[in-house]
Amino acid sequence: MSTRESVAGPETLDAPASRAGYEMVVGLEVHVQLLTCTKAFCLCSPEFGSPPNTNVCPVCLGLPGALPVLNEHVVDLALRAALALDCEIHPISIFARKNYFYPDLPKGYQISQYDRPIATGGHLTIENADGSSTDVGITRVHIEEDAGKSIHDRYPGASAIDLNRAGVPLIEIVTEPDIRSAAAAGAYLRSLKQLLEFLEVSDVNMEEGSLRVDANISARPTGTTVLGTKTEVKNMNSFSAVEHALEAEFARQIVVLQAGQRVVQQTMLWDAGSGVVRPARSKEESHDYRYFPDPDLPPLVIELARIEQVRGELPELPAARRTRYRQTYALNAYDADVLTASKALGDYFEEVVMQHGDAKTVANWVMGEVLASLKVTKRDIEHFPIRAADLAELLNLVRDDVLSGTAAKRVFAIMAETGERAPQIAQREGLVQVRDDAPLRAWVEEVIAEHEAEATRFRRGERKLLGVLVGFVMKKSNGRADPRRVNQLLAERLGA
């Protein structure tokens, strides 16, 4: 035998691999849980976190005689995603049975779409680190139901099954093998997640499994166009895991190729704990699914009018919003990116701008104080105690010279903790700027008396000491004195 086959083992990962001369080729399959009130084919709740086996009925358990009925909301959400990805929607698609035996699949098959999916042939544009952009082709979007969950770590020596997820509606979004690096895979996943969040088709909560990623990866000599043998990496629950797993599997395949061996097509699992990819056990590997049309479900027929209605209801998408923020609010590209990171953050920003007026000031506060506070408290903007109207009110106080910038930051910190409004806090904490001449003059006199030497040197021509004296007055007033007026009063008093 001239070519030996190599089955992956973690030990091969330690061997040195030169990436030079090889190109990574990646296609991604993303499973997205749709944001519906009921499961795909029955009226059970798809809610995460319910007690085990409480959201189940004869249909999702696959009991004899139970018949599935398609939830039309699933179709609308799938259409929304497919249209936003510029896919072609097929007027007729077919639900198929994907047959395999696994304990968490009570029916012995999963309802999915196979050779006649609801949509094919779209694309998603991603931005690269160097500012250029790449179109990632979307092969297909199809509707399917989720399976249940096996739990192996709860009872010693036994496995438990929770079927709450059985029948939960998913769409699977499959890309062409257009991705050339781990970073590009990460960029694709982040833009897809943002798009789905803007579309409100999913809560895109990765910890709860609303968005799950499988990756097909192969290595080939740079400059060639033939695809190498691919492996499929499963079991990735974060975007950084996807990036790490792709790097590790790419390196492993190069070692195999450089040793003159062949990559074996197989399913790999990413072990985040040890940072290695390992072959799946045989029962976790791909099956011969024996697909056939589900006899219980009629073909899914979608009228043109329905497609056009969904298209007409598409919200503003992230790329369009970024462009609009740059044009309408004169923000730079970086600021526009940060402020449109989530739909809710962008909405918050715009509401504050509407009530305050100055977009640049609002952008600085939202990107500075607001995001810092959210990070520290691990909250998202929907649960931020300072409402948009209240932040606008605070910024108006700064604009009207009632609060100094420094005092405003102290007021903001208290607002973020208590949810109180700015004027009350400013009054109570004595932070309102003092602009009346009488108290300002009194402080000026005290400072001149206490710092005779500096005052004298100033009179003799050391002009830069004015700033030092203003600083003393500010300190004496606990930061409340209006610095501009203090400057004027000191200069007058010292005969400048």
Ligand SMILES: [Zn+2]
């Ligand atoms: Zn059910």
